[in-house]
Amino acid sequence: MxxxxxxxxxxxxxxxxxxxxxxxxxxxxxxxxxxxxxxxxxxxxxxxxxxxxxxxxxxxxxxxxxxxxxxxxxYPDLPLLGRTLAERAEVRRLVAWFDHKFQSEVTRNLLHERQMKRLLGRGNPDAGAIRAGYANLKPHLDYIGWLAETRAWLGGSSLSLADLAAAAHLSALDYIGDVDWSLNDGAKDWYARIKSRPAFRAILADRLPDLAPPAHYDDLDF
CATH class of the missing domain: 3.40.30.10 (Glutaredoxin)
Known part of the structure; x- marks a missing residue:
């Protein structure tokens, strides 16, 4: 195994x-x-x-x-990187967007400061970084909403690694209650679709012994 x-x-x-x-x-x-x-x-x-x-x-x-x-x-069945060269390039671009830009501007400022610093013994959270993370979240949600409203999925016509990368970051932040879904309806509707997929069940079942998620975390209808 x-x-x-x-x-x-x-x-x-x-x-x-x-x-x-x-x-x-x-x-x-x-x-x-x-x-x-x-x-x-x-x-x-x-x-x-x-x-x-x-x-x-x-x-x-x-x-x-x-x-x-x-x-x-x-495991080429059910490809997640796209089928054409153009699709694969776009999916890779968006994966890099979420794993680098979103990570540095939002995830690091919120998840790292509020949770990982404590676990790693690296001092107290930086209030300025947390404020920056919250401020940076809205334009990213707006971009996700725009992508979701102009395409079937974020990367194009089918579910791809771009959707999984975005959902991975947002689900971790959602667990600690740091995503204001009222900021963009398009992003919220897209996330509701992806977290309703069977592949998401184990993620929604995650629980930390010293930290419970908000009530909507595993609610498929928010």
Whole structure:
């Protein structure tokens, strides 16, 4: 059986979980507290970051994009990167948007400051960073709403890794109650569609022992 080393609120881990679930690839989840720096995990990934996928054939892959590209090539049924060169380029552009721009402007300022700093023992949250994260969220939701209203899915005519990347970041932020869905109806409607998919069930079932999500987190109708 393949194993995915993860952290529950890691958007990058969530993206890989969603990709595996959409492709109907069975896997086991293993919680990896990267701050413990286990020697056995360092042997798998010297960067000591999650996600890390140990495939059924023994191959070990680190980095969410490397894992998702591998999955799309190794398991080509239900492609998540698009079918044409243009589609694949657009999906990759949007994945980079969410994993770099959204991550640096929103996720890092909210999720990292409010949750990960405490776990990593890196001091108190930076109030200025949190304010910036909230301010940056609206234009990103507006962009998601525009994409959702002008296309069938964010990356084009079919569900793709672009949708999974965006949903991974937003679901982690939604768990800690940091997404104001009233800011954009298009983004809210798109998220309601994607979180209603069977692949999202395990994500919505996530619970942290010391932090409960808001009531709407696993409500498919908000």
């Amino acid at each position: 393949r194993t995915l080393y993860h952290l529950p609120l890691s958007p990058f881990s969530r993206k890989v979980r969603l990709a595996l679930a959409e492709k109907r690839i069975p896997f086991d989840l293993r919680l990896e507290r990267v701050w413990d720096r286990r020697p056995e995990f360092l042997a798998l990934n010297p960067a000591c970051t999650v996600p890390v996928l140990q495939d059924a054939n023994g191959l070990v892959l680190a980095d969410s994009n490397a894992i998702c590209e591998y999955l799309d090539e190794a």
